[in-house]
Amino acid sequence: MARIAVVGGTGHLGKAIARRLAKAGHTVAIGSRSAENAAATATELGGLDFGANADVAKDKDFVIVTVPWSAQTATLTQIRDHVGNAVVVDTTVPLVPPKVMRVQLPEAGSAAMAARELLGPDVRLVSGFHNVAAHVLDTDALVDCDVLVFGDEVEARNGVVSLVADMGMRGLSGGALANSAAAEALTSVLIYMNKTYAADGAGIRFTGLTKAPPIS
Amino acid sequence: MARIAVVGGTGHLGKAIARRLAKAGHTVAIGSRSAENAAATATELGGLDFGANADVAKDKDFVIVTVPWSAQTATLTQIRDHVGNAVVVDTTVPLVPPKVMRVQLPEAGSAAMAARELLGPDVRLVSGFHNVAAHVLDTDALVDCDVLVFGDEVEARNGVVSLVADMGMRGLSGGALANSAAAEALTSVLIYMNKTYAADGAGIRFTGLTKAPPIS
Numbered sequence: 204m205a206r207i208a209v210v211g212g213t214g215h216l217g218k219a220i221a222r223r224l225a226k227a228g229h230t231v232a233i234g235s236r237s238a239e240n241a242a243a244t245a246t247e248l249g250g251l252d253f254g255a256n257a258d259v260a261k262d263k264d265f266v267i268v269t270v271p272w273s274a275q276t277a278t279l280t281q282i283r284d285h286v287g288n289a290v291v292v293d294t295t296v297p298l299v300p301p302k303v304m305r306v307q308l309p310e311a312g313s314a315a316m317a318a319r320e321l322l323g324p325d326v327r328l329v330s331g332f333h334n335v336a337a338h339v340l341d342t343d344a345l346v347d348c349d350v351l352v353f354g355d356e357v358e359a360r361n362g363v364v365s366l367v368a369d370m371g372m373r374g375l376s377g378g379a380l381a382n383s384a385a386a387e388a389l390t391s392v393l394i395y396m397n398k399t400y401a402a403d404g405a406g407i408r409f410t411g412l413t414k415a416p417p418i419s
Numbered sequence: 420m421a422r423i424a425v426v427g428g429t430g431h432l433g434k435a436i437a438r439r440l441a442k443a444g445h446t447v448a449i450g451s452r453s454a455e456n457a458a459a460t461a462t463e464l465g466g467l468d469f470g471a472n473a474d475v476a477k478d479k480d481f482v483i484v485t486v487p488w489s490a491q492t493a494t495l496t497q498i499r500d501h502v503g504n505a506v507v508v509d510t511t512v513p514l515v516p517p518k519v520m521r522v523q524l525p526e527a528g529s530a531a532m533a534a535r536e537l538l539g540p541d542v543r544l545v546s547g548f549h550n551v552a553a554h555v556l557d558t559d560a561l562v563d564c565d566v567l568v569f570g571d572e573v574e575a576r577n578g579v580v581s582l583v584a585d586m587g588m589r590g591l592s593g594g595a596l597a598n599s600a601a602a603e604a605l606t607s608v609l610i611y612m613n614k615t616y617a618a619d620g621a622g623i624r625f626t627g628l629t630k631a632p633p634i635s
Contacts, residue, residue, distance in 0.1 A: 304594055304595075304598075305594070305595050305597055305598065306528075306595075306597050306598045306600045306601055307597075308524070308528070308600060312522075312524065347626040347627060348626060348627075351608070375612070375616070376611075376615060377608045377611065377612075378520055378521070378607070378608060378611035378615075379520075379521050379522075381521055381522050381523075382520075382521065382522045382604070382607060382608050382611070384522045384524060384600070384604045385522055385601065385604035385605045385607070385608045386608075388598070388600045388601035388604055389601045389605065391594070391598060391601070392567070392593045392594060392598050392601045392602075393625075395592075395593065395594035395598065396591070396593075396625060396628060396631075399592060399594075399630075400591070400625075400628035400629065400630045400631040401628070401629045401630040402627040402628045402629060403627065403629075404627055405625055405626065405627045405628055406625070406626040406627055407623050407624065407625055407626065408623065408624045408626055409609075409612060409616075409621055409622070409623055410563040410564060410621065410622040410623065410624055411563060411564075411618040411619065411620055411621045411622055412612060412616035412617070412618045412621055413616065413617045413618060413619075414615075414616045414617040415612075415616040
């Protein structure tokens, strides 16, 4: 079982991820800008560890960052000197309100590449969870959506694919960290489809993969 | 039935699209840089019309452009003064060999937005067909992949979604032309998955859409 911090863990996505990982038996800590905010969520989830982002980021196997695009820089700056050898999992989608149904990738190419610039080359960085609807993830229901994981380090990437499986979903490697742009852009398309095709959490499934893990 | 030109129609994707559209009863013309090249494909497909790209682009309802990224500028330049009120369907994926498994979106944001810059604001422009494996499309088999269509003009976009249905596939609107970046980027991910998960033409399906057309 892994030691996992969910930074920005009081938001909807963070809470949903923390809940599923804790249920799978991992040791999960909730981080927030202030330890007080984190405490409420940690209690709600059955007494998890909690603390300020910088504190929970220490001595972990995985540090999962679940904050809005507007908070990515500040949050990564808080944790970067504390993550050590942990795999940082950035889930940021570069949505720019009010036009969240329109793809607006940042200058770095993607939020993941922006994270790479902020964290420097030595932090083990993976991105993922861009296309999962938080309100569906935050239930025990089957999530009818593959979870794409991107990263330049195979072992780190595979570690996150494995966490996704623990959460009851199919994780798939999508290749290099730069490929995160595809999933991040797709999020705006999915928000558009929720409206256009009356979906309550549209998702994607990959077809034709003969050697992929089975759908849960 | 529509009058349709497939520009760059001697390539694998163009031929496959032309074959399915002709089978559905549309009047299809094959275009190529030279009329001679187009003639061979037109004959192979059962005696379609053919001609140089600029010629076949005239007096059509749809002009579908199926060329590699390296040929997009030259091809669009050949046809832009001839398409008139036709809906131009750009299928270009900005793959940059040799790293075709790596997302490398162009400065304009996407091949579709590059096409917009080249064609100017008055040409009716839609993009689509980025994620369909040409060798699967070029059979009568079911293509287990949704076809995303992007564009800023609803009527033009819906017209292409309807053509996709005629071809035996599920077409879905993906929203604004700028959203084409999502599908274009996804193509590199699919090429990566073909290799990583032993797929022969990986595809995507959208889930949770309660008001989408049925899968064929």
